[in-house]
Amino acid sequence: MAKDDELKERMSKLSDEELLNIVEVESHDYRKEALDYAKVELAARGIEFQEAQETSDEEVDSTGSEPTDMRMLVACKNIPQAGMLKELLIENGIACEVRGEYLSMALGQIPFTECYPEIWVAGDEDFERAREILDEWESQEPSPRNSWICQGCGQENEGQFGSCWNCGRVEPASDDQPQA
Ligand SMILES: [Zn+2]
Numbered sequence: 001m002a003k004d005d006e007l008k009e010r011m012s013k014l015s016d017e018e019l020l021n022i023v024e025v026e027s028h029d030y031r032k033e034a035l036d037y038a039k040v041e042l043a044a045r046g047i048e049f050q051e052a053q054e055t056s057d058e059e060v061d062s063t064g065s066e067p068t069d070m071r072m073l074v075a076c077k078n079i080p081q082a083g084m085l086k087e088l089l090i091e092n093g094i095a096c097e098v099r100g101e102y103l104s105m106a107l108g109q110i111p112f113t114e115c116y117p118e119i120w121v122a123g124d125e126d127f128e129r130a131r132e133i134l135d136e137w138e139s140q141e142p143s144p145r146n147s148w149i150c151q152g153c154g155q156e157n158e159g160q161f162g163s164c165w166n167c168g169r170v171e172p173a174s175d176d177q178p179q180a
Contacts (some may be wrong), residue, residue, distance in 0.1 A: 004037075005035065007034060007037055007042075008037045008040075009117060011034070011037040011038050011040075011041045012041055012151070014038075014041070015082060016038060016042075016045060016047055018163045019041055019042050019045075019047070019049075019096065020047070022034070022038045022040050023035065023039055023042060023049050024050055024051070027051075027098045028099070029100055030100065031100070033060065035072075039051070043107060045135050053157050068094060069122070070097070070120040070121060070122045071122075071127050072099075072119070072120050072121065073096070073118075073119040073120065073121045073130050073134060074118070074119050074134060075116040075118045075128065075130065076098075076116055076117045076118065076119065077116070078117070079098075079114075079117050080159060081117075082117035082118075082119060083098070083116065083135070084088055084118050085121060086098050087139065088121070088133060089121070089130055089133060092104055092129070092130075092133055094126045094130050095121070095122055095123075095126065096119055096121045096122075096126075096128060096130065097119075097120050098117050098119060099117070099118045099120055100117050100118050122153070146159050147159050148171055150164035150166065150167060150169050150171075151169065151172060152164060152167045152169035153166050153167040153169070154169065155167065157171070
């Protein structure tokens, strides 16, 4: 349970306001374990707090957001990645939200899977479309590339270079290989 201890310790380092925010305002962004530790920490500090209502089937959020059940699409590596994906989905007309990003920020770069920002999507139809978009996005994500041989001068170039450092010839697109 070393992870739990560390999560607990991290919570103990947050300010009173941050803890209150977690428990009272952003509770839906956190996992139960994290919330529990935040509550324990607040109680230990003698701070009174109003627990956010557990969302039940009857208790639909009154702010007018979609009551549709949301599903987690993916856990992202980091906040910028989550932000990018969210933008991408919204551009495609898919409503989504990022959860857990605040905790992830509060905890620094601790690589807990519990703390990774997650993308949540509402509705089965959107979820399926979001999956497709995600698959496509992942296949386009820059990955370490192989080195390539310049067709102009035969020089081998590192994968990250788009043109030959020796003669300046542009690397042929990988999916546009000559038939020969
Ligand atoms: Zn060259």
